[in-house]
Amino acid sequence: MAKQLTEKKTKKVEEPVSDSEEYESDQEEESSSGDEEESENEKDQKREREEEEKEEEEEKVPVKKVKIERIEKKKFGAEGTTVFVGQLNFDATAEEIRTHFGQCGPVSDVRLRMHPNGVKSRGFAHIDFTSAEGKQAAMALDGTEFMGRTIRVDDAQPAQGRSTDTNYGPKTDKVFVANLSYDTDEDSLKQAFEKFGTIVGEIGLPISRDTGRIRGIAYIQFETEDEAEAAVKGMNGVYLDGRPIRTDFSGDNDRNRLGERPARQRFADRFAGRGAKKQQRGKFGKRGGSRM
Helix, strand or coil, X not given: CHHHHHHHHHHHHCCCCCHHXXXXXXXXXXXXXXXXXXXXXXXXXXXXXXXXXXXXXXXXXXXXXXXXXXXXXXXXXXXXXXXXXXCCCCCCCHHHHHHHHCCCCCEEEEEEXXXXXCCCEEEEEEEEECXXXXXXXXXXXXXXXXXXXXXXXXXCCCCCCXXXXXXXXXXXXXXXXXXXXXXXXXXXXXXXXXXXXXXCCCCXXXXXXXXXXXXXXXXXXXXXXXXXXXXXXXXXXXXXXXXXXXXXXXXXXXXXXXXXXXXXXCHHHCCHHHHHHCXXXXXXXXXXXCCC
């Protein structure tokens, strides 16, 4: 009996493993190892894609939409219902003037000229009425008293607005641009001018050494003189980023033209109606008449 048990145990221990079982075991190990390697590769690829997408997002810069508009500013007194009021009390406010002249008719605006310190007025104002009847009633107040002073009321002629300078220089293929906003950059200028033709090379945008900001001028070269001419005439006086730009053909006198502006009337001369009543002063020493 003991001998039979011993034989059974020996037979069980010595039972060999088949080749198919060894192959299946090796395949399972290789498959497990391959899955791990594939998983690591997928993770690496995913990580690389995420990093690339992040870099692309960082490189993306939103394109600024440049604001281009041609504005015809309203001229003071253009409707013909404006009066000039002089010899006002220096303490009179715009609201007090509006209330006083409101008896003549609806007032749309009161432009009271103030001293640079902004504390007191300079003693004169322009009043816009909504109708010709209101203006005529206001004219009747000439020589009457208001806040302790005898006021002068006169007809106000429309103000002469600043004209656009069209005295261009000799025709070239390069455009000179001045009076630019500090917010304007090369992309803004390209958006504004590329509709006139093909822009050659980079746009010249000089930078101030002192401030590090643009100097307010630019140079834009086109393929042809005709394209440059279209840009000069099409953009002169146009508002770009909130400022009316000046354009001309680039030449030898660009630096000299920086300080040039169209002639502008002095504020005191804009309203011709009061000129007839304006007192003339003599030279110093004759203000109060001749001295003996």
